[in-house]
Amino acid sequence: MGAEIEGKLLRVDMTRLVTHIEAFPEKWKYLGGRALSARILLEECDPECAPLETDNILVLAPGLMAGTSAPTSGRLSVGGKSPLTGGIKEANVGGDPGQDLMKLGYRAVIIKGKPADPELRFALDVTGDSATILPADEHKGKWNYPLIEDLTKTYTKKASFISIGPAGEMQLAGASVACTDHSQERHPARHAGRGGLGAVMGSKGLKYVSIEAGGSPARKPADKAFFQLSKKYTRDFVAGPGQEPFPKWGTSVICEEANSIYTFPYKNRTEGRSPDVETLDGMRIVESFETRGGGMHNCLTGCIVKCSNIVHDADGEYKTSGLEFETLTMLGSNCAIANWEDVADLDRLCDDIGIDTIETGAAVAVYMDAGGMEFGDAEGTKRLLREVAEGTEIGRAIGNGAATVGRLKNHHRVASVKGQAIPAWDPRPLKAAGVTYCTSAMGADHTAGLVVDPGQAPEEFARASQESQILNAAVDASGFCQFLMPNIEEIAEFYACFYGEEVTRERVADMGWQCLEDEWEFNRRAGFGPEDDKMAACMAEDAIGGEVKFVWDVPDEVVASAYVRFPSREELYTARPS
Ligand code: SF4
CATH class of the missing domain: 1.10.569.10 (Aldehyde Ferredoxin Oxidoreductase Protein, subunit A, domain 2)
Structure with a gap:
């Protein structure tokens, strides 16, 4: 791919309380969402830093297709070093801030530092050509709903918001980052929930971010075929799984x-x-x-x-x-x-x-x-x-x-892995999902690579987990929602039309794999090793099931084999997120 560099980067220094808008670096041109967040953290954040101290970075990165007319493509990646796991974290979230940031041309917001006085609260107001840090002490301690209710009286009807509640202000390791949804009331109901990134935002004294995208137009693709592709994809989706x-x-x-x-x-x-x-x-x-x-x-x-x-x-x-x-x-x-x-x-x-x-x-x-x-x-x-x-x-x-x-x-x-609780999807009947929980740099996280196949053969656990992790990383980098269920071939088609050049499905799969490599490398530098890839002991001790019992019994060497890339199969390109 070789399109012109598009967009800008917003840097926010919460120690000196200044912002800086610069051209988006060429080296990150084809990175978006989770992949961009991972690369920024790898290049700019000390992996050994304390998650709630000055040196941690909070990244807000819309996916590569956000702000375009591609359907369901405006997801936002929130990234940083997690206070829950001590490793890298990306939490993917809906709502309008991802779309709005990208429509204004911001490929990423990088928030560094922390104010000298931890009692102070600040807001970040973002428009197309400015980013301003303002005092926000009057909102200190507010819960997310009353906060947004108050903010909607002050900002325009089109503004979207990213905020934290009292848990983020208290810097609790389970704190989330809220994004306002597309409702008229702009409910703060969409959350970058996992990994405690709300605590990282709280540690920086940032109570909320406002984004005023107004009537900003959608990003323009290089090839007008992009519009036809979006229409066709929408038509096919509505006639297909969209009705189930x-x-x-x-x-x-x-x-x-x-x-x-x-x-x-x-x-x-x-x-x-x-x-x-x-x-x-x-x-x-x-x-x-x-x-x-x-x-x-x-x-x-x-x-x-x-x-x-x-x-x-x-x-x-x-x-x-x-x-x-x-x-x-x-x-x-x-x-x-x-x-x-x-x-x-x-x-x-x-x-x-x-x-x-x-x-x-x-x-x-x-x-x-x-x-x-x-x-x-x-x-x-x-x-x-x-x-x-x-x-x-x-x-x-x-x-x-x-x-x-x-x-x-x-x-x-x-029941946790790397300090993060195992989600609903249980690794005892779903062992490939368990391999994901053990090998994902983010700990037990189903959105990193869920495989819902209880009858799977043991020799398939590692491969199935790895393919799902590659697919999900590619989707999270694209900005498409996992519930749209795009496959790698389709993502490649959208990229090709948007940039007006050939993009192979192999390239998109490689981009997904590179994102995983960046995340694993961050964790290695943070001190993680094979001993951190252990499933919670209770999953091996407590059996569940009926006549057939399920326990976690996947050998360590099978788990570890998910780190070595398997030869790509046709199924990798056509599989859809679970
Ligand atoms: S598919 Fe569901 S979760 Fe995803 S963007 Fe649409 S409404 Fe939000």
Whole structure:
């Protein structure tokens, strides 16, 4: 590829409180999203730095196709060294900030340093030709929803926002970064949840970023065939998988299916199925639309999947949105909380306080398992989450994640890898997914390379994990949402039309692999080694299943083989994200 360099780079120094806009470097021309974030961190961040100190960097990088007319292509990568794992982290998020940054021409925002006074709060206002740091002490301690409600009175109707809640300000290791969605109200319901990047933003004194994209036009492709390709892709998608229950109704409707294959963890993962699957399944949410309102929407401009649910309460008032399978599982089933409406309340609390629903669900389940409270206590869990915002001892422990709660309660059953809680998809029946959890530089993260194939042959575990990791890295670099399910061939086609030159599918797969290599290299320099690739011991000790039992029994050498690239097969180019 050899197109002209396009775009600019925004550098923000939170120590000196100055910003600098410069031309986007040629060397990063074909990097976007997760791949760009990894390269910036590898080149500019000391891997041995303390995650909440001056030398860590917070990266905001829209995907390569963000800001274009390609469907569902405006995802944002938030990156940094994780306070949860101590390794590199990228958390991928929807909402409008990714689209808006790219429409203004910002390929990335690199935020360094931290203010001398940790009590001060600041805002970063971004427009097409300026970036200004402003005092924001009046917003100190605000939860995400009231914060955005206040900001929408001050900024234009088209502004989008990136923010943190009190958990980020307290620099808790489970803190998320919120992005406002595409609704008129601009709900802060889309979260870069995993890895505690909200704490990194909090450590820099940054309460929020505003992006005023106004009526900025979409980025122009080099080849007009790009528009035809976008139209054709949209048509084919709507006529194909777009009409199936998933993605049409979002991930929340796959609870029954997950339960059937023992990957709907119950009571801190001591069982793989929940007796409450019917009352938790997202079809109950879909049924509620008729009487309460709400429905499905696109969380970002230009999304054709529209898999994000808007959930109303019994009075027909907005409660939360983007209530996903992972949240229904980790804050519902895994805590033996039986009803989706309680999980909706918990989801709203997490979004408002600014904490990851997966890590928080795992942390609460460990607390329950250790005798801290009864399994199934929904009201107690709501009180516990409020304690996160209040900063009590147990609240801070919950906000710091499952491993911290395990240490506090001296409890052995903590399902995590590299300090990050295992998500809903269970590595005991899904062993290739387990290989991903062990080998991903980011710890247990299903979005790094999920493989949902419980009947897989053992000799396929490492290859399947590796192919899924390459595909997901390529998708996360592109800006397409994983729920659009583009394959590598299709991404190559979009790149070729956008840049007006040949882009092979092999090149896109290599770009995905290079992203993984950059992430692994960062972790090696940070001191990670094979001993950090261990699955949580409880996954090997606690069997789940029916007549056939599942435990984690994948040998270390099989896990390690995912680091050596397999020869690429046709399947790699045509596979779609799980
Ligand atoms: S597919 Fe769903 S999660 Fe992805 S951008 Fe669209 S609405 Fe958001």
